[in-house]
Amino acid sequence: MKEFVISEAQTEKAVLVALITQTQDERKTNEYLEELAFLAETAGAEVVRKFTQRLDTANSVTFVGKGKLQEIKEYITENEEIGMVIFDDELSAKQLRNIEAELQVKILDRTSLILDIFAMRAQTANAKTQVELAQYKYMLPRLTRLWTHLERQSGSSGGGKGGSVGLRGPGETQLEMDKRIILNRMSLLKQQLVDIDRQKATQRKNRGRMIRVALVGYTNVGKSTLMNLMAKSEVFAENKLFATLDTTVRKVIINNLPFLLSDTVGFIRKLPTDLVDSFKSTLDEVREADLLVHVVDISHPGFEEQIEVVSKTLNDIGGGGKPCILVFNKVDAYTYIKKEEDDLTPKTKENRTLYELESTWMAKLNKNCIFISAREKENIDELKDLLYEKVKELHVQRFPYNDFLFQMYDEESDE
Incomplete structure (x- = not known):
């Protein structure tokens, strides 16, 4: 289970993507993009281009329209040093999977970027525990995208309803194992935070x-x-x-x-x-x-x-x-x-x-x-x-x- 993390020591080149919608006009979108660029720079990335598209609502499959996604892909192909694309809104597991498959680079959304900065900034055990719990909460519904290669194998090898011999359900099994590991870890972190809350409450009372x-x-x-x-x-x-x-x-x-x-x-x-x-x-x-x-x-x-x-x-x-x-x-x-x-x-x-x-x-x-x-x-x-x-x-x-x-x-x- 490897999540994409931006290292503070390295500078990756990135492009940003945002939508102009009925509830978010062009001025506001540009403001949000400026803030997203500041977030990216804080995390250690260098922003080289910003893309916007006018849509009533985000595309449920690829966030932006197919034409805009193709435009972004062509720009990335022409500029091979670009290693990631950052979207200004939170992406669903489906959107993440489809965009990654099309662009073939690292995909982050605003939430994962903020979580990465928090992980980078966390110094105390309290902050680290809080950030780790938030990261697992974000990761849990998006686990399926990490196992799509196995799903494609078992679904396309002609093995009937159960897939090919030796490939029946390995993705699902590993997925369930990962879910169980994460849920157990989240339970432990929540208990640790309960203990921290109790200590903090005592400290506040003693003041x-x-x-x-x-x-x-x-x-x-x-x-x-x-x-x-x-x-x-x-x-x-x-x-x-x-x-x-x-x-x-x-x-x-x-x-x-x-x-x-x-x-x-x-x-x-x-x-x-x-x-x-x-x-x-x-x-x-x-x-x-x-x-x-x-x-x-x-x-x-x-x-x-x-x-x-x-x-x-x-x-x-x-x-x-x-x-x-x-x-x-x-x-x-x-x-x-x-x-x-x-x-x-x-x-x-x-x-x-x-x-x-x-x-x-x-x-x-x-x-x-x-x-x-x-x-x-x-x-x-x-x-x-x-x-x-x-x-x-x-x-x-x-x-x-x-x-x-x-x-x-x-x-x-x-x-």
Whole structure:
């Protein structure tokens, strides 16, 4: 059972494929392809070409139409260095089998690519266990494609209903053995995660009664950089997708008020359900947080959609409805297309100034949003003041008798 894995040490050349559909227009498809290219680069691949096709829905047999598949095949034949094709949506076992048979190169979909990056990034036993379980969940319904060569042998050798002598059912037998091995392994991994969940729950309980704040957001928006800044820690931060897999928790003190700050795994569009399920113990930090700090990359052209993706994912995992601060990061990298003064075309997200964005969101969320640059340390003191007020408010709600102490402290600070 050999799955295709991209090694971090090697650079393979790849082409990307995506669809323009009724629910995904050309602009959105191109955005998704840019993100898929970033994923591929993070995994160690070099993207040399992108293919798109306009279809109402994906072809159930080959994902794209026969003509487009032939076009991709011809391009691969002309460019022999290309070793794989990556599709922007999850492929079924049937689609994988048919596409592989036609293109004769490695085929990955968005889900398997994300799983590969997670496997590459996993450092702790917890993360490795979670990723392995998600990989097996993905692999299980696709096992049949690994045994098609045996199925063809037994089906085409003229041996009647049972196939040729000596070839009756070997593929099926091996397939069932593999399924049983995987199911047993999954059962063991699930038990290990139950034990990890129990340990994590004990750790969370032992942290005392401090307010818990969780950094959440799309992948690569600067959560770990902000964590390092706030907690004066050294959490790994890198300009690549999913640089952080394990949740890191640090004690932060602002104006003598302590609270716990956690940095969590980033979300992404089309995040595999199996991955969300497997990372339950990691996402429990989000579910059990008292306050969420939703970090947004304001310099990304699709930041508003990223906000929606994160909000939806939070609701899906049971972390929605909590008090939340929206932190717009990377203001130092924000650029916009300047409109001519006599241009009467309506404002778009490409030509709104940072001041206009700030005014819009501040008016919408009042004191629940702030614009910063973690890298340039811009507006960090203002963020700390905002966090102090929010944490103090939650602390007083939980421990009303401390309200008097806070009032005394604030009065002394004013003097």
